Amino acid sequence: MNDLLRIDGISKKYGDKTVVAKESFCVKQGDILGLIGPNGAGKSTSINMISTLLLPESGKIFFHGQDITSRQIEYKKSLGIVPQDLAIYEDLSAYDNVKFFCSLYYIRGKELKKKVEEALTFVGLWDKRKELPSKFSGGMKRRLNIACGIAHGPELLIMDEPTVGIDPQSRNHILQTVKTLNSHGTTIIYTSHHMEEIDALCNRILLMDNGQILEDSDKQSYKDKYAKKGCQTLEDIFLYATGTDLRDMEE
Amino acid sequence: MKNFMPILQLEMKRRSKDFFIIFYNIIFPAIIILLLGYLTSKSYGTEFTSYEYYSIVMIPFCLLMAIISIAYAAQDEKRLKTAYRFMTAPIAEAELVLAKSFSCTIMLTICSLIILGIAKLFFHLSFHGSFGFVAILVFSESIAVTGIGLCLGLACKNFFIIKNFLNLPIMIFGFLGGVFSPVSSLNPVLSSIINSTPLTWINRGIIYSIYGSDHTILLVTSGMSFLLGIAAILFAIKFFKREEFF
Numbered sequence: 064m065n066d067l068l069r070i071d072g073i074s075k076k077y078g079d080k081t082v083v084a085k086e087s088f089c090v091k092q093g094d095i096l097g098l099i100g101p102n103g104a105g106k107s108t109s110i111n112m113i114s115t116l117l118l119p120e121s122g123k124i125f126f127h128g129q130d131i132t133s134r135q136i137e138y139k140k141s142l143g144i145v146p147q148d149l150a151i152y153e154d155l156s157a158y159d160n161v162k163f164f165c166s167l168y169y170i171r172g173k174e175l176k177k178k179v180e181e182a183l184t185f186v187g188l189w190d191k192r193k194e195l196p197s198k199f200s201g202g203m204k205r206r207l208n209i210a211c212g213i214a215h216g217p218e219l220l221i222m223d224e225p226t227v228g229i230d231p232q233s234r235n236h237i238l239q240t241v242k243t244l245n246s247h248g249t250t251i252i253y254t255s256h257h258m259e260e261i262d263a264l265c266n267r268i269l270l271m272d273n274g275q276i277l278e279d280s281d282k283q284s285y286k287d288k289y290a291k292k293g294c295q296t297l298e299d300i301f302l303y304a305t306g307t308d309l310r311d312m313e314e
Numbered sequence: 315m316k317n318f319m320p321i322l323q324l325e326m327k328r329r330s331k332d333f334f335i336i337f338y339n340i341i342f343p344a345i346i347i348l349l350l351g352y353l354t355s356k357s358y359g360t361e362f363t364s365y366e367y368y369s370i371v372m373i374p375f376c377l378l379m380a381i382i383s384i385a386y387a388a389q390d391e392k393r394l395k396t397a398y399r400f401m402t403a404p405i406a407e408a409e410l411v412l413a414k415s416f417s418c419t420i421m422l423t424i425c426s427l428i429i430l431g432i433a434k435l436f437f438h439l440s441f442h443g444s445f446g447f448v449a450i451l452v453f454s455e456s457i458a459v460t461g462i463g464l465c466l467g468l469a470c471k472n473f474f475i476i477k478n479f480l481n482l483p484i485m486i487f488g489f490l491g492g493v494f495s496p497v498s499s500l501n502p503v504l505s506s507i508i509n510s511t512p513l514t515w516i517n518r519g520i521i522y523s524i525y526g527s528d529h530t531i532l533l534v535t536s537g538m539s540f541l542l543g544i545a546a547i548l549f550a551i552k553f554f555k556r557e558e559f560f
Binding site for chain 1 (some may be wrong): 316317318322327328331333386394395396397398399400401402403404405557560
């Protein structure tokens, strides 16, 4: 598989604190990359740099081999975001939410209608399209959050803890959604603190701590490596690699 | 500018339901004009009533107060967490700021025209053929208020700091501009302070225009407000900070 995204030595500091230190990794086409790490590991900052929200202080990001700073609009058109916080307008209907965010990707007219319908059907909210999200359950809002991120058909989708605070049925639906999206050709970067989700979805694991990459390998190699050290599950490996000290972080 | 129209449509939809803008630019001035007009009715004659006076001074004052509502509107995306989607979508910052500017200016102008209509219908404010000029002033002041409000809202993370910072100067401008009661002084220092506040010139412009058919002050004030507003909007675009927006 070709490299879809190549991160080459990106760094970011907040004041004197280095949050991400010369991070390099690749995301191949068709990957579901599990980006994991304790609070304060640098996951969100990495995601914010990949999604162009933050500029790296050093290093570069390449998409299809081209520096994203030189073709940012094209890169952004290929990018889908499902943020951890619900990024929807509660006073607009589900349909209008998806339609508006999809329209920001230069999609208009019949194509826009088609894509909105597809996205809402995909997350199981087509029947609720006229309702306001303020009346939705937590799981339905999460699914709408996903629909807003995927409607324009992104090549690369970044999902930042998309299953926070929802019931098992909704979580199961979202995990199935992620798998289906990937089978349709979408490359996904997925972050979660639920290791069973990472295990069920991802083919590659990127473990971060203190702004540095501790592990970058395919899931099976990752498991095999730590099995020799007595770790049976991804949760065991996570705690073995990053320690059991509490990570109380301030935003 | 491919995304300007979709963002403008969304902003218009949201601003037309904006409680703060509607309340502070239609309902609140109507109540205050009624209240102050009634309380001071005996101090004014029948040719120029207290209701007319407070209609003239209260509408521009409430429009000035809308800087706070616009600063709040500027932070909509941050508050609703949708800023993330805007910043990662292929849109230019100018599209976002301009769409907000257009929608806020249109909404403030509409609200002010409605309250002017209410003043004419219920408080018998006569424009003596100068309604068009007053409308120009209201539109220009709306642009200035929008520009300043957006600059502050987009530059400062904490809305309450903006609100607390603005309350005092707006009230002082209001007092010196004769919003609460007519103010004048023979003292040259106090007189020059009164003359240095924008509301003094706005109110003076309206009064000269309506009752003296002299539109000079009104048009100069309108021109200055317009230029200030455009400069503030351009400043907001130029110095838009992504980190402050989300």
